[in-house]
Amino acid sequence: MSGSSQSPAGFTAAIIVAAGRGSRMGDAGSAPKQYARLGGQSLLAHSCKAFLDHGDVAVVLPVIHPGDVSLFNEAVSPHPDLLAPVFGGATRQQSVHAGLKALAERETKPDTVLVHDAARPFISASTITAVLQGIEESTGALPGLAVPDTVKRARSDGLIEETLSRDGLYLAQTPQGFLFGDLLAAHDNAAAEGHSGFTDDAAVAEWAGLSTVIVPGNAENFKITTKRDLNKAFDIMQVNKKLDVKHPHVGHGYDVHRLVQGGPIVVCGIEIASKLRADGHSDADVGLHALTDALLGAICDGDIGSHFPPSDPRWKGASSDRFLAHACRLAREKDGDIVHLDVTLICEAPKIGPHRDAMRSRIAGICGLSASHVSVKATTHERIGTIGRGEGIAAMATATVMMPAMSAGLVAGEEETAQG
Known part of the structure; x- marks a missing residue:
């Protein structure tokens, strides 16, 4: 599966239509437009990846021209959820029908199906989600943009006949x-009655009496048809690359616990023999608590108490590696790269030096890092205050996470409303 969750519509398959010849792209003898390169990958690969990366899409089925097998193999990398391509027909409608019939022959048939043009490489995850949600309201859904300009009807000689609302x-x-069964039946019936020229699946559905709802489209989700379109796509990708540059986010964490009789003590995930232990609701690991807060600070996602409230009995005696692993998972879900963790332990006892390398390795293991990216230091409190008197242990931590720059405007994928 591509992700851990499934949409409310159940098992979803995506058909990527890539059997066309793309004659408007230009040079005779050149590869069809879906194999044109954009940012080092083919348009078809970009489109397949968008659905393979979406957590609610289970499998992706490309429909290609019989003469494009070698082109396909060069253009698209294998993926466990990418099905072997099937061959399309002379028209788009026939190609989609071939894909639907191939899915119907699988042991597990989809509940819903998405049909996408290979030459729309900038399809966003939010648009895919909106379409899946739209199916819950009707038998079908498509993204659409309200027509922004005045529309004229003209004669064949170019003279305007009327202005349309x-x-x-x-x-x-x-x-x-x-819904998969509805669309398959509509295509079966259309083919049986000799229809082959419907230009999209909503037209087939309309002919079959199915209802289709429009959900918000995206201005970037345009179809690349000409060389000018490809140049426009290249410009968008260059701007997006600049916006996607990651910047360092630095978070700080601090934690302190009383020391009470009854060791051992757990520090930075390592159990150390001691007559004293840190007192707390969980295992009171000051090092991992401070690191957890530092990571949450770097990604601007609250603090350890908001995620693991001490009032919750589930966390009584809990191992603090769970807290740190949770913060790491949140950082990566936000597309963050954890590049450096630094913790300073402040205590009179226990002695940290003999355990420093074990602590670094333990933290690295929890966070999926190399130990070379983890620093553990220690200092005393010069017998000043409660920590100096051996009544407590404290930790300060810093986390550096490379985070994507904030996207802005339509270039970064802002949605257009269906109402314009």
């Missing part, structure tokens, strides 16, 4: 999503 007019995009 743009109210209720939308530019249809993909993916278009439907």
Whole structure:
């Protein structure tokens, strides 16, 4: 599976339509447009990846031209959820029908199906999610953009005949999503009656009497048809790369615990023989607690108490590696790269030096890092105050996480509303 969750619509498959010839792209003899390179990958690879990376899409099925097998193998990397391609037909409708029939022959048939044009490489995860949610409201859904300009009808010689109202007019995009059985039946019936020229699946659904709802589309989700479109796509990708540059976020953490009779004591995930132990609701590991807060601070996601309240009996006596692992997981879910962790332990006892390397290795193991990215230091409190009198132990920590820059505007994927 591509992700751990499934949409409310259940098992979802995506069909990527890539059987066209792309004659408007330009040079005769050149590869079809879906194999044109953009940022080092083919348009088809970009489109497949968007669905393979979406947690609610289980499998992706490319539909290609029979003569493009070698092109496909060069253009798209294997993936456990990427099915072997099937061959399409002479029209888009026939190609989608071939994909639907191939999915129907699988042991596990999808509940819902998304159909997407390979030449729309900037499809966003939020648009895919919106389509899946739209299927819950109707039998089908598609992303659409309200027509922004005045619309004219002209004769074949170019003379304007009338001005049309743009109210209720939308530019249809993909993916278009439907309940699988409904769309398969609609395509079966259309083919049986000799229809082969429907230009999208919503048209097939409309012909079959199925209802389809429009959800918000995205201005970046345009179809690349000409060389000018490809140049526009290249410009968008260059801007997105600049916006996607990661910047260092630094978080700080501090924790302190009383020392009470009854060792051993746990510090930075290592159990140390001692007559004293740190007193706390969990295992009171000051080092891991401070590191957890530092990571949460770097990603701006509260503090250890908001995630693991001491009032919650679930965390009584809990091992603090669970807290630190949770913070690491949150950082990575936000596309953060943890690059450095530094903790300073402040205590009169126990002696930290003999255990320093074990602590670094333990922290590195919890966080999935090399120990070379983890620093553990220790100092006394010069017998000043409660810590200096041996009544407590404290830790200060710093976490450095490389985080993506904030996206802004349509270039970074801002959604257009269906109402314009």
